[in-house]
Amino acid sequence: MNIDNNHLVIMAGGVGSRFWPMSTQEMPKQFIDVLGCGKSLLQLTVDRFQGVCPAENIWIVTSARYADIVKKQLPQISAERILLEPCRRNTAPCIAYVSWKIKKLNPKANIIVAPSDHIVLDIPEFIRVVTSSLKFTANSDAIVTLGMKATRPETGYGYIEADLSMSCPSNQEIYRVDAFKEKPDLETASRYVQRKNYYWNSGIFIWNVSTIVNALRVYQPGIAEVFERMTPYYFTEKEQEKVDELFPTCENISIDYAIMEKAEEIYVFPAYFGWSDLGTWGSLHENSQKDSHNNVCIGNHIKLHESRNCVIHTTQEKKVIIQGLDGYIVAENNDTLLVCRLTEEQRIKDFADE
Amino acid sequence: MNIDNNHLVIMAGGVGSRFWPMSTQEMPKQFIDVLGCGKSLLQLTVDRFQGVCPAENIWIVTSARYADIVKKQLPQISAERILLEPCRRNTAPCIAYVSWKIKKLNPKANIIVAPSDHIVLDIPEFIRVVTSSLKFTANSDAIVTLGMKATRPETGYGYIEADLSMSCPSNQEIYRVDAFKEKPDLETASRYVQRKNYYWNSGIFIWNVSTIVNALRVYQPGIAEVFERMTPYYFTEKEQEKVDELFPTCENISIDYAIMEKAEEIYVFPAYFGWSDLGTWGSLHENSQKDSHNNVCIGNHIKLHESRNCVIHTTQEKKVIIQGLDGYIVAENNDTLLVCRLTEEQRIKDFADE
Numbered sequence: 001m002n003i004d005n006n007h008l009v010i011m012a013g014g015v016g017s018r019f020w021p022m023s024t025q026e027m028p029k030q031f032i033d034v035l036g037c038g039k040s041l042l043q044l045t046v047d048r049f050q051g052v053c054p055a056e057n058i059w060i061v062t063s064a065r066y067a068d069i070v071k072k073q074l075p076q077i078s079a080e081r082i083l084l085e086p087c088r089r090n091t092a093p094c095i096a097y098v099s100w101k102i103k104k105l106n107p108k109a110n111i112i113v114a115p116s117d118h119i120v121l122d123i124p125e126f127i128r129v130v131t132s133s134l135k136f137t138a139n140s141d142a143i144v145t146l147g148m149k150a151t152r153p154e155t156g157y158g159y160i161e162a163d164l165s166m167s168c169p170s171n172q173e174i175y176r177v178d179a180f181k182e183k184p185d186l187e188t189a190s191r192y193v194q195r196k197n198y199y200w201n202s203g204i205f206i207w208n209v210s211t212i213v214n215a216l217r218v219y220q221p222g223i224a225e226v227f228e229r230m231t232p233y234y235f236t237e238k239e240q241e242k243v244d245e246l247f248p249t250c251e252n253i254s255i256d257y258a259i260m261e262k263a264e265e266i267y268v269f270p271a272y273f274g275w276s277d278l279g280t281w282g283s284l285h286e287n288s289q290k291d292s293h294n295n296v297c298i299g300n301h302i303k304l305h306e307s308r309n310c311v312i313h314t315t316q317e318k319k320v321i322i323q324g325l326d327g328y329i330v331a332e333n334n335d336t337l338l339v340c341r342l343t344e345e346q347r348i349k350d351f352a353d354e
Numbered sequence: 355m356n357i358d359n360n361h362l363v364i365m366a367g368g369v370g371s372r373f374w375p376m377s378t379q380e381m382p383k384q385f386i387d388v389l390g391c392g393k394s395l396l397q398l399t400v401d402r403f404q405g406v407c408p409a410e411n412i413w414i415v416t417s418a419r420y421a422d423i424v425k426k427q428l429p430q431i432s433a434e435r436i437l438l439e440p441c442r443r444n445t446a447p448c449i450a451y452v453s454w455k456i457k458k459l460n461p462k463a464n465i466i467v468a469p470s471d472h473i474v475l476d477i478p479e480f481i482r483v484v485t486s487s488l489k490f491t492a493n494s495d496a497i498v499t500l501g502m503k504a505t506r507p508e509t510g511y512g513y514i515e516a517d518l519s520m521s522c523p524s525n526q527e528i529y530r531v532d533a534f535k536e537k538p539d540l541e542t543a544s545r546y547v548q549r550k551n552y553y554w555n556s557g558i559f560i561w562n563v564s565t566i567v568n569a570l571r572v573y574q575p576g577i578a579e580v581f582e583r584m585t586p587y588y589f590t591e592k593e594q595e596k597v598d599e600l601f602p603t604c605e606n607i608s609i610d611y612a613i614m615e616k617a618e619e620i621y622v623f624p625a626y627f628g629w630s631d632l633g634t635w636g637s638l639h640e641n642s643q644k645d646s647h648n649n650v651c652i653g654n655h656i657k658l659h660e661s662r663n664c665v666i667h668t669t670q671e672k673k674v675i676i677q678g679l680d681g682y683i684v685a686e687n688n689d690t691l692l693v694c695r696l697t698e699e700q701r702i703k704d705f706a707d708e
Contacts, residue, residue, distance in 0.1 A: 021675075318691060319375075322692075322694075323694040328678075336675070338674075338675045351675045351677070
């Protein structure tokens, strides 16, 4: 594997409405120091891939409205590598856009696509898995997904059903996918967890550029045509204008629906590196450092009294005193305050819309 | 009674630490729109006395640090009538200072002294009581206190024990005071409420200027001497300089300790005009308009779900969503957030000090 062919694509266009009001449309969670560690989730994501590809092969795809935030948070990434979507069209058009560009630059490119708002605890293992997957796709037409060993009946994730009867000859850790499963109800999720061949779909994909471009051509000819037509304009002054004109004409569809559930050569690399998509306050609570009363406090001046099982997230300057809460989210940014039971967090999206 | 002799003194130097963080040292509760009605407690206090005395006879005594706030909130009061204490010395030096000044202006002055952070619901009755008391003190050396009919065993107030056996000949509603009682414990307070001759001490006093000056001379000669010495400087350019020099030498003592518990001719006017000193979040809750779930919401953008018996107080701009709280204070200002059970509110002072 020639490491110079490796490209990293980070999708950073989400709006993170489930983490409102910490995450807002103006400043979604990938740009926030959710863990209170001094770096945003996006910055942590870029850091995590260090050594996987040359620095100039890192691509960020985001919404045009977040261009300034991305540039500020990732000054080491040149503006040329920051792709700006004029509107939200889910992951398939996003991946198509960057794939066609990379293909124009290097038809031998080998790509890893990752969300910008996940966390990984065991980074050496993560790097091992990613590198191993890239070696695999460098020499095959495989689409590889990273499947996370399911440790609980999580209803917030999609699942991947693997055929564990035989691993791939060229990589003994990689298996064929039998099916992708949408987010299940609790009963179904419990059944999945009991079986050994179900994995959480991490949304991290590895493929070479020919594979994904061809798959899009076959399964999403409409989207493929848009980015094929734009080929003369990539890396020119006219590119953004053309993107602004044509990107909105793409179908709004996720890469899972668009490709994963349709294509044949889909593989899964079952892995375990302490992953979370941080999709819920509950998962943030689970993945963060807790005090002796099981509270997670993110913010510089938070003081708790007789409180437990809470997640407190505030702006850095805010002084916060909490007394007598059990099992609550307290989230505050400059213009909004939310106090809500953790068990009711699925309603936060509605609260944000009110 | 010549109304031109009537003077109103409003004491506005408190720091309101029990209402932290709504009330802060920089902006204590008397300057805050605690009730969400568009006026601060100080502004409401001034309004409440309308017609009792000429506008130019209204005096505000406050801390030097609050001078700008007072001037902004009460533009109708001339700077000459705003007395600035260089440091906090409780109510006796405050009252002495303004009394000596008024005496220099008008030795026949008749004075009502009131805190700036109380509320009164029945203002016509309040005016009736105050006017009646002023008539009484215009022609006597009496010190009159307003005693509030005790409706519950409140431990946050001092009590006045009256001798109800005989009212004053010149005012049938006014009685001699037998004793002042400090804030009682709950058991004692319950005993007080059962008896008919115990009243809450409202901290509102009526007397003529000779009476209070003489009482201070007799019972607080140290304080009296300070303000006697300053007599040549009142209403001159040198006044503030002298105050800054001499005021700090006064003993730190309340008017209750300094005079009320010592003097002989003390009277009480038992009254009922929907009074509260708003000394606690509980009393704010009690005295404010509640929604159908017994919540008090002060702030423009507060939305509650499955919450009851709460007091929510925020800055005007803040959007607040509360879900699933019962019996809590949620108070927020620009740099601080407090969430605390109403039953634990006596600890807020400690929280503020942390």
